[in-house]
Amino acid sequence: MSAAMPPTKANASKTQRLYLLLRHGIVSGEIAIGEKLPSEAELGNLHGVSRVTVRRVLGQLEDEGLISRQPGAGTFVKDRGVSRPIVAELANALANLNEMGRVTSVKLLSFAYVRPSASVAQSLQLGPDMLTQRSVRVRMANNEPFSYLITHVPQPISGTYSEQDLATHSFLSLLERSGVEIDRAEQTVTVTLATPEMAEALKIDIGGPLLSITRVTFDKAGNGVQHLQGFYRPDRYRFEMHLVRSKEAEEFIWKPSSGEVNRAAKRNAYT
């Protein structure tokens, strides 16, 4: 164990871990519908738990309708009739949604002027006393929430729109209306755990894993105009990239496939 990741000493039970692991595997689709789970003995050996514990966990998952235990045959992942997760081009967070025939909507949860955290202020290159307009939105597909979006916009851009504007317009249209000329963005992808607010809005457990994307957008003068943190339910949303080989000066590299990006891109790609 390193200094960066000390061992968990709090009392997480092995039962709970096995339950969460299997449940995540099934709900995320990593363990496919119809797939057979390892035997009780195998699960017990692999996770260092007794067969009594394995049976308790499987019983729980069966109660939740995730698996089917067939005596003599084994345990199988049930077809729960869930829709496939949204798959979007990474460069265009909302691309493909229209093509897939999904109906998306946005709910504005909060709207305020705040002193941003040090990391937001630094990303947007703000002075020490500058406030940002902070909004929290939840995006839904067919009325099911899949992303939780925290956005910071500095003054004076944020002075050009109201809470009512944001509840009824896309961020892109509001930024364009303000006269901002968007030039480029930097996007980072990582993983986080759901806070109580995120968990409530996304209808998941507190501490559940989320895909996390931070995007900082700059105008043509190089000023930061928007800081967006997007948190995505992994069972409902995943990102995809199409890459093509490129060989330049004896170097082997991957390049994003522009054709695919263009095909997938849609006007409201800018969340």
Add this chain to the structure above:
Amino acid sequence: MSAAMPPTKANASKTQRLYLLLRHGIVSGEIAIGEKLPSEAELGNLHGVSRVTVRRVLGQLEDEGLISRQPGAGTFVKDRGVSRPIVAELANALANLNEMGRVTSVKLLSFAYVRPSASVAQSLQLGPDMLTQRSVRVRMANNEPFSYLITHVPQPISGTYSEQDLATHSFLSLLERSGVEIDRAEQTVTVTLATPEMAEALKIDIGGPLLSITRVTFDKAGNGVQHLQGFYRPDRYRFEMHLVRSKEAEEFIWKPSSGEVNRAAKRNAYT
């Protein structure tokens, strides 16, 4: 709660949840070094726990050297002297490592011929009885593990290299030696929880969140030549994209910035 994500009924304690949330926030850098945590009362209200529970969790984090509690002033995230996580271009999983002066190494954990799972077989478009060569590798930077890589290669390509070859050569050089002409790849990004094997290899807790990338590579004839699943510790690794604005036919889209991708690309980008 939807059918896809039933409520957790197993007995996850609120203490454990608060501990894991705060610990992840600190270790991942989401809560910055020097940042002040909310007060005990605020944490209790937010997470629905008593101040006794909050104090127990903070005491645990203090014991682990993650925070410093300063009576009268508050609780602050300690500077643990940890190195910044590796940040790599998404299109090139190992780009930037050399630029950052990191020494990376690979350890081969297993090498076998297996009947692949249905999802691997489908991705590689394999017939029902085809075997794949499955390897598990761990990649380290400065002797600290940061990624766990499971790779499947179909016959007859996999017949051109041995376990010893894979332990000592890059996958790219072995595929090229076999005569494969790599053309394109499809990459999906999501989140998963560490299995016992991943946790042991990556030195994290079982069930800890990992960034998960699946890449399927195809040759010029459109045949699948490699299926790679990479699992990354979020405190040690994150992906980055540089995007530029593109306006075509009145559509607003983001495009990956080729210049940045080229700059970052390195020969051994192909894991």
